[in-house]
Amino acid sequence: MEKSGDIIAKVINKKTFKRPQKEDEEIQSLEQNSKSPQSQLSTCPICGGRGIVLQNDTAVPCSCMEQKRIENSFKYARLSKELKTYSFAKFNLEYYQDPTAPEHYINAQKALKAAMDFTENVQNNPYEVGLLFSGPVGSGKTFLAASIANALLAKEFKVLFLIVPDLLDELRASISGRNETNELDLLDVARTIPILILDDLGAHNYTEWSRNRIYSILNYRMNEQLPTIITTNLDFDEIEQHLGERTCSRLLQMCRVFRLTAPQDIRRQIYMRREKIK
Numbered sequence: 001m002e003k004s005g006d007i008i009a010k011v012i013n014k015k016t017f018k019r020p021q022k023e024d025e026e027i028q029s030l031e032q033n034s035k036s037p038q039s040q041l042s043t044c045p046i047c048g049g050r051g052i053v054l055q056n057d058t059a060v061p062c063s064c065m066e067q068k069r070i071e072n073s074f075k076y077a078r079l080s081k082e083l084k085t086y087s088f089a090k091f092n093l094e095y096y097q098d099p100t101a102p103e104h105y106i107n108a109q110k111a112l113k114a115a116m117d118f119t120e121n122v123q124n125n126p127y128e129v130g131l132l133f134s135g136p137v138g139s140g141k142t143f144l145a146a147s148i149a150n151a152l153l154a155k156e157f158k159v160l161f162l163i164v165p166d167l168l169d170e171l172r173a174s175i176s177g178r179n180e181t182n183e184l185d186l187l188d189v190a191r192t193i194p195i196l197i198l199d200d201l202g203a204h205n206y207t208e209w210s211r212n213r214i215y216s217i218l219n220y221r222m223n224e225q226l227p228t229i230i231t232t233n234l235d236f237d238e239i240e241q242h243l244g245e246r247t248c249s250r251l252l253q254m255c256r257v258f259r260l261t262a263p264q265d266i267r268r269q270i271y272m273r274r275e276k277i278k
């Protein structure tokens with residue numbers, strides 16, 4: 001690789017690989033910089049932020065109020081302003097094009113279709129089988145998961161979007177008394193919410209205790225057939241290694257598995273386009 005490319009690679013690596021769980025937010029901010037400087041509105045599309053809607057001439061609370069209550073029980077559950085702008089329409093298959101390796105594009109197409117089908121089907125069947133997107137950093141996993149969340153929130157579904165390392169932090173805080181919400185409440189919401197999204201189920205420092213919490217959430221949801229969407233950069237051997245055999249086996253029962261890969265980190269591709277490098 002030429003010299004300027006090396007420098008860029010270093011900048012990108014330094015800038016974006018520090019906190020992998022935020023990867024897609026960073027993709028999005030690069031993308032926004034490269035397109036329009038106007039950030040999108042993050043207010044509720046149903047009530048426009050008023051919190052009430054009219055039903056037969058009567059004002060009733062909008063579904064976003066209940067959603068806010070759910071999110072308030074988790075400090076980090078709210079979809080960030082940036083994640084809220086993700087949608088299937090903005091999922092750009094061009095990033096997966098590589099004439100020498102067509103599998104990237106084919107896999108991405110399959111994953112996108114699965115995400116859209118899930119979103120459609122779960123509206124008729126609340127027990128629709130969930131999805132697991134696996135793939136390396138910058139391959140668009142979180143983008144698809146957040147697009148599902150946004151599409152279903154717009155249809156007034158109750159959705160909880162949790163970034164796994166944040167969830168683990170929060171559960172730890174709740175038992176050490178640093179957090180007002182208690183652990184059982186948090187677990188209860190994660191177990192029973194109609195749609196749970198666990199983003200970045202990765203190679204974190206799991207303790208026996210945190211492994212058991214993840215297991216208990218997934219086991220409950222499997223038994224109640226509640227759909228769960230998962231993103232991970234681990235393969236199944238690694239999931240088993242980090243989370244144990246019983247969790248790994250449940251994931252296979254609960255989710256259809258899709259692999260996302262891009263010829264090059266999408267964040268890097270967006271950077272190159274924006275800076276007009278080759």
Ligand SMILES: [Zn+2]
Binds near residue numbers: 044045046052063
């Ligand atoms: Zn609303």
